[in-house]
Amino acid sequence: MSPRRTETGGRIDRLRTIRFTFDGAPYTGHAGDTLASALLANGVTLFGRSFKYHRPRGLLAAGVEEPNALVTVLRGEVREPNIAATMVEIYDGLVAVSQNRTPSLAWDIGALNQLGGKILSAGFYYKTFMGPVIGPLKGTRFWMFCEHFIRRAAGLGKAGTARDPARYERMNAFCDVLVVGSGPAGLMAAKAAADQGARVILADLEAHFGGSANWSGETIDGMSAADWAQRTVAQLGGNDNVRLLPRTTVWGYYDGNTLAALERVTDHKEVAAKGEPRQRYWAIRAGTVVLATGSFERPLVFPGNDRPGVMLAHAAERYAVEYGVLSGQRIALFTNNDSAYRSAVALKKAGAAIVAIIDVRGDVSNEMRRLASDAEAELLAGHAVVATEGGKALTGLKVQRFDAMSGALSGDERSIHADSLLMSGGWSPTIHLASQAGAKAEWDPARQAFLPPKPTQRWIGAGAFTGSFSTAEAIAEGRAAGLQAAGGAASSAPLPVVEAAPGNPDPAPVFEIKAKGKSFVDFQHDVTAEDVRLAHREGFVSVEHLKRYTTLGMATDQGKNSNVPGLAIMAEALGKPIPEVGTTRFRPPYTAVSIGSLAAERFGDLKPERLTPMHDWHLANGARMYSAGLWYRPMIYGLAGETVEQAYVREARATRESAGIVDVSTLGKIAVQGPDAAEFLDRVYTNMFSTLAVGKARYGLMLREDGLAFDDGTTWRLGEQEFLMTTTTANAGKVMQHLEYFLDVIWPELKVTVTSVTDEWAGAAIGGPNARAILASCVTGTAVDNAALPFMGIVHGRIAGVPVMICRLSFSGEMAFEVYSGAGYGTHVWEALIEAGKPFGLVTYGLEALGTMRIEKGHVTGAEIDGRTTARDLHLDWMLSKKKPFIGSAMMDREGLIAPDRLELVGLVALDNRPLNGGGHIVEELDEANPHDSLGHITACCYSPALGKYIALALVKGGKARHGTRAFVSDPLRNRFGPVEIVSNHFYDPDGSRMHG
Known part of the structure; x- marks a missing residue:
């Protein structure tokens, strides 16, 4: 029989013995035990060390509110820290270790912190480590010197680094x-x-x-x-x-x-x-x-209330009745309400010796006196515990007369021998x-x-x-x-x-016994009653400031034990009632939650492998793939020995000189259909779509409701009531949600349906001076000359026997055509186009070359439409219709959105002919030692084969007015500094002659 295990009772299965270890020592318990109840049954009183002072701590509670007995559970190399021992159900082979101690729980060098006295009071690190360093490190901030050591000492348990194999x-x-x-x-x-x-x-x-x-x-x-x-x-x-x-x-x-x-x-x-x-x-x-x-039962605040062996009364009752474990051999209770008397009787029935019940109230009811008698306990009404004795375990306590009305102590101290002190300060x-x-x-x-x-x-x-x-x-x-x-x-x-059990659980309003010694309010964070008063003296009178300055009620505790006593002490210091002081709001999570559970099945590479119909062809033909949004797309089609830059420069140059083809299946595609489709598009886009002719496409811009740019793309009118909207790859899902929201919530009267058809179509964009000739050689059923297929025109025909839809539009700045076919025929049409292009030197190109040509042309993408820019910032104000309202039109002219010093789209040319980096800042005066006064930042950059220079797009204050001026790139993270010229964002073919043919 374990030292504190009762002979009978409890919900445990005494016929099943469980073996486990704690801090390397072997122990046994029974099925149904928690780690806390099993260790307590084995006579263990020391469970942990406190956060700041490293004081020895034992069990306080029996449930989720336990602040002291936090352990790390080990499963192989995987460690999970900061679990309350009261919530760990034991099983054969359980391995648990204590926390926040060096080298051991019994002998912890961190306990020297207790000698720090008032130096380690609330907010000590704010006040202690802010001064200058003297001596060899003179000139550095003291905090910078101490931070490493403070962070190593901070925290409770230590997180593991091994991969968690659990599901x-x-x-x-x-x-x-x-x-x-x-x-x-x-x-x-x-x-x-x-x-x-x-x-x-x-x-x-x-x-x-x-x-x-x-x-x-x-x-x-x-x-x-x-x-x-x-x-x-x-x-x-x-x-x-x-x-x-x-x-x-x-x-x-x-x-x-x-x-x-x-x-x-x-x-x-x-x-x-x-x-x-x-x-x-x-x-x-x-x-x-x-x-x-x-x-939750609340603790009482008195000197020495954190010593191992001091526990909540209801917790001790639960250990006895549910687990068949006594908190001690000689038990005293300290209370300000009736519920502790019921606990005393239950513990007496379980076999404990109740030596005393100390009650701060002088007028204890006859019913409670009878219960004290049933527990064979001496009743000390109108008394309070003023001290506890012992080291790593309780050996006794001292009591003194107490006036609950005034909070005054009087008379001589009296010693009581007990190895367990149970307290009850009321219920929250x-x-x-x-x-x-x-x-x-x-x-x-x-x-x-x-x-x-x-x-x-x-x-x-x-x-x-x-x-x-x-x-x-x-x-x-x-x-x-x-x-x-x-x-x-x-x-x-x-x-x-x-x-029902007799008694009234409503407590007397007593929250601190003011006597010599540390009285703890928050056991987990070592917050004392004096810390709360210190916070008041230093001006932290808001409960939210009190919480953050003293750390009261933070971490896994979340105010379960400490909130009401701490607020009561603050209320007393302020001379206000508790309702006026208030309470902090509680926030999720109520208890600690494992990161594994939050991720659940979503771990590792969480991006779905969304592949275009031509994906296998790309892999078979040397494409280097990378993820773009949810899709995998070709980055380059590199030749042997080529760098990424060499590959995309070759691809872009060949496209501009003859022709190139790129997979654009990933563009978002949304079918917009219905009698009110044109009206709906007029409201969604900044420009008009109701005037668009059937068989024509138009470039469109969307704003958010706050007037900022949201997305751009082309929309094709396939019939009077049928449109095909294309969006950027990254924003396809967001645009779909945007459209559905306005149709469902704002304009439910419109007769329109929107359907995502991105996966229904395979797309190939073929561009360059010979693009039309290549198409003409393989398309049947339609002509593709300028008369039949003008800029932004749409025709239907066949390629290699497959029905296709062709729109003449350009993202590269060259004459270009987008060819759409059913997804199942995508590779077939792709290969037919490549075969037709061989006599013309057609090249396949990837996203790097695509990005290079769009930067040269000055087209914007998500890097520029970043949620902070307006149509005017991007020089797209010509698309803002003055004939109709649209989403965002009511907000786009706010003062802040038309300020003259806003960041505007510009082009940059590196004057030192060195590569630029996205995110690099633009400054007027270069100061490598102290970068400052940013004018803006680079959004996209490349080497331009058309210009033979390193260029970039950037967002710069007053950008258009700075054309032709010089500035500097300041990129300290990558040590890139140098001169740049600010120019128009249209580097290549600014008049559109190549694109329009």
Whole structure:
């Protein structure tokens, strides 16, 4: 028998022995134990070291709110830090290690920090490390010298670097009612909703449903609360409309009643079954949410309250009743409310010796005095604990008379021998999810706690979450909530009969016993009561500033233990009531969430391999591929020994001298059809499309609603009510969403359908002086001369027997044609065009040559349409129609969007004939040691075979007015500095004579 294991009781399976290690030492426990309960049963009191002072710390809680006992779990080379030992279910072969200590937990050199005194008070690093360095490093900032050491000392657990071999899943779920929490209130809510036929999901972060009913000692309908809970869970599990999710933490509440949850599927298993993931991320969209998340017991603030052996009273009760483990042999309790008395009786029944109950209240009720007598405990009413004794384990405590009204101590100190001190400072409803849903919590002076806010989304509260701490009230609220959530009528069926434990959990308003020694408010971050007062003295009076200056309630704690005591101390310092001081808002995640679960199946190279119909041909013919957006496209078709620059220069030069062909299948293609299609396009584009003739195409520009440029492309009119819109490759999806939004939400009256047809078409663009001749030699069914196919004209014909649609338009600045065929015939048509081009020296070219020719011509792409530029910035203001409104027209003339010093599109020529880099800054005066005063930046650059120079497009302040002037490129990250000339962005064929033929 383990030193603290009770002879009977608990939910553990005493016939199954589990072997595990902690800090390399072997231990045993039983099936059903957590790492915390198993170590406690083995007499372990030291679980961790505190964040700042490295003080020894033991267990404080029994659940997710545990701030001290954070461990790292090892599975082979994979390490997962900062897991509460209270939430780790033991299994054979479990390996766990403590954190934040060197060289060991028992002997930690970091404990020397305790000698730092007030130097290590709140905000010490802001004040200590800002001065100048003296001595050999004189002239450097002290922070720069110390930062390396501070960052090494910061944090709790150490993240691993080994690849995680575990599998994670992502699930989407829809339900009528999501119930969060499975105590009596949650179980009744789930049952009531399920009985109405609603689709119900019941989620609880524990391994077993039932919540506090598992260890409350109360009876419900004549049976133990635990048996009643098991019966109700069995009834729920038998319904097809109910999904039960144990070991599932609902950690985020988002807009639209969407909640995020993490299910720990196999964390408690030595070996996962075939196909089982380690964890499962749930995105749950609920009609209504019932929040039955219960409450947390609060610690009391007094000197030495962090010593190993000091624990929350309800946690000790849970260890005894649920796990069959006593927190100590001689137990004392320190309280300001009645709930600790019930814990004392439960612990006495489990076999513990209760030596004393210290109550700050002088007027303890007769009922509580009777419970103290039943626990065979000495009752010290009107007393407080003023100190604890011991090193890495509690050996005793000191008490003194206390006046709860004035907070004054009096009389002599008295010593009590105990190896476990249990404290209860009242209860805080677990309102984190309600706070995330978007409203401010409300203070309840009777309960000395923040209650949930008024709902701003579709949620209903029940049980201790709302401040209803009695089981009977929780059951009644739960059923009412479940019926309301399911849309059912009030039930006339009798509620379960509860034989409740006596007592009132509402606490006396006492939050700090002011005596000599450190009194901790936030155990995880070593925030003391004096730190809170120091923050007040230094002007951090906002609760949000208090939190950030002292780190109160941050990290995995998220205010579960520390918020209310810390705010009460701040309120006292300010001389204001707690409601005026307020509380910080809680934000996701409610508890730590593994990065693996967030990524789920989306790991490694997450880009889908979206391939054009000619992809295999490209690979077979020497193309070097790279990803462009979601697509894989040829970068170059390199010859042996060629560099990338040499290849694209050769391809671009050959295209301009004769002809070249490029795969443009990736361009977004959207069919816009319907009686109002032309009107719709007039509203979407800045220029007119209703006047476009059938069989013609037009270049168009779209703005966002805020007046900034969104996307450009050509749209082809194939019939009176039928258009084919093309978009940039990168923005195809965004444009489709944009169109659908305006049709569905803004203009539902328009009779228009939009359909993405990108994958339906294969596209090839053939351009250059001989492009027309090549087409004429292989196209049948139509002429392609200037009369039949003028600029922006469209014809239909056949190539190698395949129907094709041809539009004469250019992105390269040369006479060019885009040839579209059905995707299944793409390679066939591509090869026919290449065969027809052989006598003319046709070359295939990739994106690098395509980009080079578009830079030479001055065309814009996503590098320039970057979400910050306007049509005027890009010299496209000629496309802004004055005859009609369009998306963005109401906002495009805002003062900031027409300011004279905006960044405008220009061209750059490198005067030192060296390569330029995208992102490099343009400056008027070159200062390599201290780059400053940027005029703008380079968006795209290349070597121009047409000009024989390195050129670039850039966005520069007052760009057009600077044509013909000189400036400098300043690129300190790549050590590129040098002179440039600012010119027009139209480097090549500015009058369009080559393009128009």
